[in-house]
Amino acid sequence: MSQPVSIQFQATDLDAIAQAKGRVVIFVDTAKSVSPAGRKLDRLMRGGLARFIGSEAFAALKPGEAQDLAWPGGLEAEAVQVISLPKRATIAEARKAGGAIGRALTPSGALILAEGHAQAAEIAFGVAMRAYSFTPHKTAEKKEIGPVTVMVTAPEAIAAQANAGAAVTEGVFFTRDLVNEPANVLTTYDFAARLAAMQELGLEVEILEEEELTKLGMGALLGVGQGSETPSKVVVMQWKGGPKDQAPLALIGKGVVFDTGGISIKPAGGMEEMTMDMGGAGVVAGVMRTLALRKAKANVVGLVGLVENMPDGRAQRPGDVVTSMKGDTIEVINTDAEGRLVLADVMWYAQDRFNPTGMIDLATLTGAIIVALGHANTGVFSNDDALCNAFLKAAEAEGEGAWRMPMGEAYDAKLKSRIADMMNVGGRDGGAITAAQFLQRFVKPQMPWIHLDIAGTALLKTDTPLAPKGATGWGVMALNRLIKDRYEAK
Numbered sequence: 001m002s003q004p005v006s007i008q009f010q011a012t013d014l015d016a017i018a019q020a021k022g023r024v025v026i027f028v029d030t031a032k033s034v035s036p037a038g039r040k041l042d043r044l045m046r047g048g049l050a051r052f053i054g055s056e057a058f059a060a061l062k063p064g065e066a067q068d069l070a071w072p073g074g075l076e077a078e079a080v081q082v083i084s085l086p087k088r089a090t091i092a093e094a095r096k097a098g099g100a101i102g103r104a105l106t107p108s109g110a111l112i113l114a115e116g117h118a119q120a121a122e123i124a125f126g127v128a129m130r131a132y133s134f135t136p137h138k139t140a141e142k143k144e145i146g147p148v149t150v151m152v153t154a155p156e157a158i159a160a161q162a163n164a165g166a167a168v169t170e171g172v173f174f175t176r177d178l179v180n181e182p183a184n185v186l187t188t189y190d191f192a193a194r195l196a197a198m199q200e201l202g203l204e205v206e207i208l209e210e211e212e213l214t215k216l217g218m219g220a221l222l223g224v225g226q227g228s229e230t231p232s233k234v235v236v237m238q239w240k241g242g243p244k245d246q247a248p249l250a251l252i253g254k255g256v257v258f259d260t261g262g263i264s265i266k267p268a269g270g271m272e273e274m275t276m277d278m279g280g281a282g283v284v285a286g287v288m289r290t291l292a293l294r295k296a297k298a299n300v301v302g303l304v305g306l307v308e309n310m311p312d313g314r315a316q317r318p319g320d321v322v323t324s325m326k327g328d329t330i331e332v333i334n335t336d337a338e339g340r341l342v343l344a345d346v347m348w349y350a351q352d353r354f355n356p357t358g359m360i361d362l363a364t365l366t367g368a369i370i371v372a373l374g375h376a377n378t379g380v381f382s383n384d385d386a387l388c389n390a391f392l393k394a395a396e397a398e399g400e401g402a403w404r405m406p407m408g409e410a411y412d413a414k415l416k417s418r419i420a421d422m423m424n425v426g427g428r429d430g431g432a433i434t435a436a437q438f439l440q441r442f443v444k445p446q447m448p449w450i451h452l453d454i455a456g457t458a459l460l461k462t463d464t465p466l467a468p469k470g471a472t473g474w475g476v477m478a479l480n481r482l483i484k485d486r487y488e489a490k
Contacts, residue, residue: 010151011152023079026113027085028082045069048073049080083100091397094122099127099464101123117152163294168480178285183308203237209231218345220341224256227309233306248301251287252346256277263317264336277364317335324442328442330424356447377402380403380452391450
């Protein structure tokens with residue numbers, strides 16, 4: 001998997017500034033004051049830093065934004081990167097500043113002058129998150145990044161603060177790698193194998209094959225994958241870091257490794273992006289990896305349904321009726337509304353086997369949520385205000401956009417079937433809501449539940465402060481924060 005950049009913390013050494021070969025990074029607050037290291041840097045640059053700080057170009061920078069001073073006189077460094085950052089910067093501003101550094105890293109690395117900065121650990125987190133690149137299938141454009149040294153007042157204390165962020169970074173990278181992989185590489189076999197390998201971290205991992213899924217009665221899930229040459233699977237990952245008698249939180253992910261739409265085939269334009277239709281399962285995997293790496297004091301089970309939706313002679317047809325594990329029958333109106341069929345069975349299995357304290361599912365489920373919210377926010381649906389509010393608070397704290405959407409019985413009529421208990425779609429209007437209403441039918445009474453529709457946030461065509469264009473890993477940070485704040489033993 002992609003490895004985060006090497007980041008070391010050390011005490012401030014003014015003499016090392018003159019010897020730096022990569023980029024040297026300095027933070028300047030709105031009062032245009034700099035640290036002692038900054039003053040040393042300015043002397044080495046023969047006043048060049050002070051001249052830039054006094055310019056209109058610096059005044060135009062917003063908190064967290066950067067400007068390179070190339071070929072800085074008096075230094076061996078390849079560039080000096082000046083970042084506008086208040087002394088009392090918010091976490092978001094500090095991470096954005098780190099992201100500006102991570103975006104510009106080269107093989108020569110960087111020396112970051114963060115002496116006395118209260119958010120040094122968050123700056124380092126931003127560096128690591130933005131320095132990600134996905135290059136296993138490139139033969140000539142592999143992005144190599146040199147080491148990063150962060151000079152701080154108390155290096156051991158800052159390094160300890162940064163440890164939790166390092167676990168989250170690795171979890172996010174794991175998710176991004178999974179979502180970025182092409183479908184001829186990330187088959188259901190390969191996906192399951194990557195998850196099984198996390199047993200080395202202390203996770204308990206089981207792979208349920210088609211024979212067992214058939215015995216369990218997962219007709220909804222199996223119907224989706226019956227047209228593929230690769231078999232459908234359910235992978236169960238357990239992290240047992242909390243009290244033995246404590247029920248786990250259940251995370252459920254849609255893992256459609258490629259979605260042609262099946263017989264209701266998608267248009268050719270843009271279909272290549274359907275390699276990301278396993279994004280929900282990718283996030284669940286990334287969260288479980290993070291929990292294991294940081295030894296979370298909570299019990300969490302992650303379950304993912306891995307299938308491929310293909311249109312061959314055995315494929316599910318529009319008009320077919322399948323029977324879910326719950327026992328409800330479903331008329332398949334559109335084979336491209338397959339994710340909810342996968343989730344329905346895995347959600348029911350999770351509740352039957354684990355009786356969790358709460359359940360959160362994630363899926364790149366509907367184009368309708370993109371129409372409603374664009375790419376800035378994930379759609380949040382829930383039957384429990386307390387759990388939903390706790391998640392929204394966690395998402396806000398981590399800077400991951402999330403917006404609660406309405407639900408209600410008025411939408412259920414759109415799912416009524418003439419020949420079965422329900423249809424799998426309810427029309428174009430309110431499509432994201434009717435999808436959530438469908439899933440709610442597989443939530444047991446009194447079970448706190450959240451459905452996260454990440455269709456608009458799992459993969460982006462533009463970069464963000466913490467990620468290059470492509471897979472974002474949205475949700476790993478928010479769910480990790482939710483588990484830490486709400487479920488971990490204190």
